[in-house]
Amino acid sequence: MRILHFIDTAGSDECFVYVKNVDKLQVISSTQLHVYFTSTDAAVATNDRILLTCATGYTDEVALKLAEYMFATNIGGGSVLTVDATNFDAKLESVAYTAGS
DSSP states (O other), rough: OEEEEEETTTTTTTEEEEEGGGEEEOSSSSSSEEEOOOOOTTTTSSSSEEEEEEEOOHHHHHHHHHHHHHSOOOSSSSSEEEOOOTOOOOTEEEEESSSSO
């Protein structure tokens, strides 16, 4: 089972999402990408969302990297992909989580 580990602030603002719960990756501008996933809160009827802010013009590359990790085979490789602005990719600038959006 694969997991995406999103970090806004290490140690205080992190979110782990099973890849099977990701409903959609949506490039919304040249600097922003939404990752929608099923909410774990039964009171929330809509999907939760992670907003990734990227360097201008690189959202498609960041989305592709996520998609390749989520759906490509990785025999013998890691099963957790950490997504944060300092370690993921120089093109990723920030991560923000919103419940039920």
